[in-house]
Amino acid sequence: MKRRNVIKSLTMLPFAGSIVAKAATTYTPAVAPPAAKRDLFKELGVTPVINASVTMTFLSGSLMLPEVLEAINSTSHDFANMFELQDKVGAKIAEMLHCEAAMVTSGAACAMLLGTAACITGTDAEKIKMLPNLPGPRAEVIMQKSHRYLFDQAVSTTGAKIIEVDGAAEMAQAINNNTVMALFFNAAEKSSITHEDFLKVAKARNIPTFLDAAADVPPVENLFKFQKMGFDLVTFSGGKMIRGPQSAGLLFGRKDLITAARLNHSPHEAPIGRPMKVNKEEMFGMYAALKSYIERDHKKEWEDWLQRAKQIGGKLEALQTVKTKTVVDPGPANAFPSLFVTWDQSKIKITPKDVQTALKDGTPSIVTNSKGDSLVVGVVLLRPDQIDIVAGKVHSILQKASAV
Template sequence: MSEEARALYADMGATPVINALGPRTLLGGSSPHPDIIAAMELAGRYYVDMDAFLASTGRIVADLLGSEAALITPGCAAALVLGTAACITGSDPEKMARLPDTTGMPNQVVIQKAQRYKYDRMVRLPGVTLVEAGTEQGTTADELAAAIGPQTAALLYPAIDNEAAIVPLDAAIDIAHARDVPVFVDAAFRVYPLDGLTRYIAAGADLVGYGAKYVGAPNSSGILCGRADLIAAAHLHSFACFETRDLEGVGRPLKIDRQEVVGVVLALRRWLAMDHDARNQSDTRRAETVRRHLGELPHVQSSVNGASLTLTLDEQALGQTAAEIEVALRNGNPSVWLSAAPGQLHLYMPTVADGDEELLAARIREVLGLGE
């Protein structure tokens, strides 16, 4: 970590973080490639009609993802808000202006109870009520069908691993489409393997949201793709149309700048063209580098699994728990963020800056009482 970086964050009253936790929003999410940063800087020299720019870049993204249409958004959470609003109002300006008052409009979104998660809060922002199908143990096809009614605006399907006996996506799409209800998939981080960027649309989902930070775009960027009519309605709800067309949609606070839009397009192109085997091998080598710098640690066993380094601890012999070590690492300078579980520390290497492997190892040794 450079002294310039330390000084910059110190000037801001903050502590720089070595991020071995992953592309988390709470840590800033992503570090775009220098080529993308350079293009964003170039874009910032000039201005652009944002309404037209969102339309033109949406066409590029849609072509890359095999979707009818797409809209670049300020994060996947914003995609959930705008997509839900589109399902409620369509492109009707009067209805758009009334949100979150949904009187006389479809104002329910169905979700399987076992799939409830904190981000469904975004779907409720435009004024809908969530209707739960089934139980925390699972949902039957009949229960899902029964939950859909005349007031259903959409079926929300988070693409998150789930051990409950839920209705799988293909069957859920069939059930919803038989009742003329669109299916909205939250696929925020499903960008690798690469088929995660196309399989939900290919399966028949009407809307899909992604966090563009996962493909190396800026943290505050996302993608909404899907049916052309719904993407057009989501676009009308955007901040750009609020200004250029005097449409009072819900998206005025959800602003994204031209530089970030450029970043999304270029990062997505780069991600789709990347040699991911080489990327994964590089991350594995860097995990091995940290392991080498750690050396032999008493009461600690280390193992590398792909892009991650796991430290298995004898907590009793160390006199510290994994949770206590995690807190101590976070409280240092530089701060180190990683994932802790009982008896284990997990380090995710893709978000550790090149060249910080030795410093990361030194901080761990320091907290373990082994010096640098």
């Protein structure tokens, strides 16, 4: 994940019923798990990892909150009609997000596929059945050339063809009778079209717009910002900073498009989204996670992250020539603080990349990042009991290298 070395201001942003105990309105950090009778990590030979990086799928996303685990465990003992459950959970999520409709998907990539499918098929049962092998010209999805990325394969999986454009004028010219959707990748490093102009061009030709904002909270306001701008469909990952089940995601926006997306999804038996089913526990868990995230004291959470960085930095700066600074990634993805650590490599004879490798290969395994001459230590995904562990391991590696 690309990170930018930009110091940002360290200030931060300023439904009836519940399936779980009342969600805490203050920040609830992840806690150390209770002692288990059976250690499945050990039994299977899987290495537990301390994530001092960012939310990455290959690192299993983030750690679920206690209220999410409670939601999963408390609903695992009974069956449910999945059509009814998606109806009820979707309605509550839409209420929380102040939008027309919503659904739980198997991650943001699934949401992209279902959103594209919805724009192609609508509620036409025959089209839904035939997708991705519809007769006639291929459906086309507009994207900025600078927004192309690995995950747009979810779009082409529906059979749609991606049309690259550069600038608003070229976008307008590219729209034709085969155009079904326009996709905006919110975390793209460069855009030739602003959000506003993108929406203006698409709406002038009545083309549905989709915004992929998978990793773009915090701030919490982003959950509401883009639909207010006018995007017809928006997706966020559920298993990143919202801290729901890793394989869950959110798709929300226009009611007619969400209805069509659901027809292309499980539990319907034959559509393109059937292999991407979401189980009932994930739906309950995603609801609980979103409710907790929206109600959280985000200012307190931010202050806690800054204190973590200060705590680790204070221990490391006890070593000669070591300097630390808290850096806030400008986002929109991963817009939270991390600790950048530098040292005089003529005195502490090890590079940041070598420290990164030593941490990863150590016990416990700790995943960090490096950027140029800096070791980058993520603090937002650490359990409280892991803060001193990370500080101690980095300190030990640097101290040993200073004695060489």
